[in-house]
Amino acid sequence: MTADPERALALRTESDVVACRQAVRMLTQGLRFSLVDQTRMVTAASELARNTLVYGGGGEMRWSIVQRAARAGLRLEFEDHGAGIADVDLALTDGWTSGGGLGLGLSGSRRLVHDFELRTVMGAGTCVTITRWS
Amino acid sequence: MTRIPILRMGDCLLVTLQVDLQDGAALDLQDDLANRIAATGARCVLIDISALAMVDSFIGRMLAAISGTARVLDAATVVVGMQPAVAITLVELGLSLQGVRTALNVERGMRLLRSTIEEPGLDRGP
Numbered sequence: 001m002t003a004d005p006e007r008a009l010a011l012r013t014e015s016d017v018v019a020c021r022q023a024v025r026m027l028t029q030g031l032r033f034s035l036v037d038q039t040r041m042v043t044a045a046s047e048l049a050r051n052t053l054v055y056g057g058g059g060e061m062r063w064s065i066v067q068r069a070a071r072a073g074l075r076l077e078f079e080d081h082g083a084g085i086a087d088v089d090l091a092l093t094d095g096w097t098s099g100g101g102l103g104l105g106l107s108g109s110r111r112l113v114h115d116f117e118l119r120t121v122m123g124a125g126t127c128v129t130i131t132r133w134s
Numbered sequence: 135m136t137r138i139p140i141l142r143m144g145d146c147l148l149v150t151l152q153v154d155l156q157d158g159a160a161l162d163l164q165d166d167l168a169n170r171i172a173a174t175g176a177r178c179v180l181i182d183i184s185a186l187a188m189v190d191s192f193i194g195r196m197l198a199a200i201s202g203t204a205r206v207l208d209a210a211t212v213v214v215g216m217q218p219a220v221a222i223t224l225v226e227l228g229l230s231l232q233g234v235r236t237a238l239n240v241e242r243g244m245r246l247l248r249s250t251i252e253e254p255g256l257d258r259g260p
Binding site for chain 2: 014015017018021022025035036038039040042043046047050094104105107108109111112
């Protein structure tokens with residue numbers, strides 16, 4: 001698996017979230033994702049980028065084009081060095097939020113992608129990796 | 135950050151959301167719209183989202199909040215022009231935009247608003 005070197009984009013401000021959406025749109029277009037699949041990936045990225053900013057205190061998105069058999073995919077990693085998530089199962093529950101949101105960021109974005117992985121260490125940060133295959 | 139312009143046409147307020155909507159601008163719009171409804175006595179709000187290439191939970195929440203606030207201020211809201219890919223993704227994300235009225239395009243949205251505000255209310259005499 002995997003090819004292409006990883007690239008990164010800082011997530012420090014609201015305009016970085018917009019830049020992240022634009023970058024993911026272009027990447028999915030480059031991989032010839034269908035319009036709905038582009039929208040799924042962009043929406044998932046928007047949710048996770050906002051989480052990185054709001055709950056993680058900022059961080060970065062890294063991306064890579066991955067290969068599995070004949071399929072190409074886009075992998076995105078959202079990493080912050082914030083407080084971490086105390087209860088991952090709870091955080092992945094629809095409607096649960098520690099802030100003022102709807103509680104759909106993590107659980108909803110998981111439904112929009114094929115692979116979803118969440119690693120978190122209390123006091124050290126959180127990294128969410130998502131992949132969608134073409 | 136630039137504010138989203140609100141146009142007035144008779145007793146209607148019109149808003150067009152642009153592609154790169156920032157969270158802060160969306161929050162400002164909520165405030166601005168509530169103030170404009172109160173100041174002008176507008177009866178309806180039409181929000182055109184045809185230029186939005188995605189609606190995430192934050193924007194969805196904003197649309198629901200605007201609808202709710204406008205209703206309390208005696209104005210009807212309709213969201214028009216959602217792209218099919220956006221609608222599919224929104225529902226998969228888990229948002230159904232309950233309480234938000236939608237129409238396929240501006241024309242149908244205006245018709246819906248007209249029929250809503252022209253319907254005589256129970257508390258209004260002939």
